[in-house]
Amino acid sequence: MIALFFIGCTAPKDPGSRKVQVKKIEGHYQLYKDGKPYHIKGAAGLSHFKTLKEMGGNTIRVWDTTRLAVILDSAKANQLSVVVGLPIFNSDYKSFYNDPAKVALQHQAFKAVVNKYKQHPSLLMWCLGNELDFPFKPSYNSFYKAFNDLTEMIHEDDPDHPITTTVLNFNKKYIFNLSVRCDIDLISFNTFGRITYLRDELKSFSWFWDGPFMVTEWGIDGPWEGTAQTAWAAYLEQASNQKAELYQERYKKSMPTENPGFLGSFVFFWGNKQEGTQTWFSIFDEQNGKSQAVDAMKYIWTGKHLDYTFPQIKNMLLNDQEAKDNILLSAGQHFSAEVFLLNKDKIKLVKWELYPEDWYKKNNLHSDKKLQPLLKQIKTAQFLENNFVAPITEGPYRIFATVYDDNGNFSTSNIPFYVVTDK
Structure with a gap:
């Protein structure tokens, strides 16, 4: 068996004293925060923290550092943890990664962020990039160097918090390159329609990699995934109460909760956003109204439904x-x-x-x-x-x-x- 992640191996701090860490115990990975087991019941979004806590959630995921102080403090007030995104350029931005001055500025900027917020009690871990590509070719060596310099810096400056990165769906090539060319503590998957394949994909590749992971974005099918459409290519969208049923069904049937490496997941999108339409992924409206997906997540996280219904x-x-x-x-x-x-x-x-x-x-x-x-x-x-x-x-x-x-x-x-x- 090839070992993929050496948790915090570059950090000088005693692993047993870290605020957040991943441990492998009797063949299963477990996330710990402040010495206690921590299973992620998460949402990807920037708002509705109080509702997230009331529904049984415990973690929020954000993609960048915009208003990070406010987000962390809000999470603390609602007893939530935060996975903080550090938004680096994708590997195909070769002109950026081949410019040492630009790379140095990026490194300096994120070093400042890490050291500013590493003591915040709501910080759970760092997510370096979102849906990055990890290609084979030597022409991407400058990207890998910049990526590894950042992970080394974070491990040294903040050994208390693990590092992850996200890839789109389950990609064997990227997992291989992450294992042999990078030093992160766990891997994360963003997956929507293809979540139905994730359990089998993890099992089929476990001979090479069976490390800890999160599902950092999941939910209904994206409009890009072969969704039915009109003759002029307009995507057909389900009613929001039908989406709620799909959230619940998809988590039950497809989320690989029994996998020894599973640390938790983040439903998408805990808020209101424009993507395809203003309602496609939005679990809330712009006036903070709740759709039935809120109830679906409460049931997923607590086993109980809300005591009120939604329009059907x-x-x-x-x-x-x-x-x-x-x-x-x-x-x-x-x-x-x-x-x-x-x-x-x-x-x-x-x-x-x-x-x-x-x-x-x-x-x-x-x-x-x-x-x-x-x-x-x-x-x-x-x-x-x-x-x-x-x-x-x-x-x-x-x-x-x-x-x-x-x-x-x-x-x-x-x-x-x-x-x-x-x-």
Whole structure:
């Protein structure tokens, strides 16, 4: 068996006295914080720390050092730990890594961050980069040198906290290169649709690597993963209550919790963000309302559901057609949209919004810029059907219906359509 990680091997401090460390005990890896076993029940996001704690979570993961002091202090106030991201350039930025002056500035900047925050009680570990590539070719040697100089610095300056990095899905090539060319304490995987393969992938490669790991991003399928789409390539999105069921099912069936190296996972995304649409990954809305995914995570973390329910969207139609029906509208055409519920009890209002598609641009799916709706209407509960006028500019659009109950909890659904003109 080839050993991959030598935890803190470059650090002079006695391993037994470290604040956070990973130990292998009787063939299983265990994370310890302040001398006590610590199993990560985490979320990837930047907000809603109090709710995370109330739902049974204990750890937040952030991608960079923006407002880090505030995040760490907020985590402390809510008895949470933080995995802090150090956002280094990917290996394919060769012009950067081949410039010693730029690399030195990066090293200096992160050294300052590590030494400033290493004593904070909420710091759990450092994550060096996000979804980096770890190629074979010698032309990437300057990247590996910069990466290893950073891990050596962190191990020396802060032996109290482990180092990880994340890779996208399970990549044998990257794991091999991490094992023979780098010195980190554990590896982390970001995986969405392919989480269904993770258990078998870990088992099939255990002859070479069976080290400690986290799943630092997981959840519903990303829109890039073969998600069903219209004829003009608009991705079809599930209603948020249907996503909640998928979170729960996916964790139960696919998360490799029984693997000896599993240290915990982070659901994505604990907050509200634009990616594909403003609702695709968002577990909360912009007004701090909760979707049913919050309840799903409470059940995953504690075995108990919340004592209140969420609106249940059964279906949504536009002119009596479903999202999959490739709906075409003429510019200026009147049309109706209707949302159908399984339960109408305690429904308070419906928010209707019309947006241009964001992905249908050069920035593709990766823009995080919030869009402004072309139309926004707040209707009372009886307005489960509403009438609209199609935009006059040709192109792809999407109509959203968000249903709220008396507690401010919501479920949301949307339908894409395409406007054609006679010009």
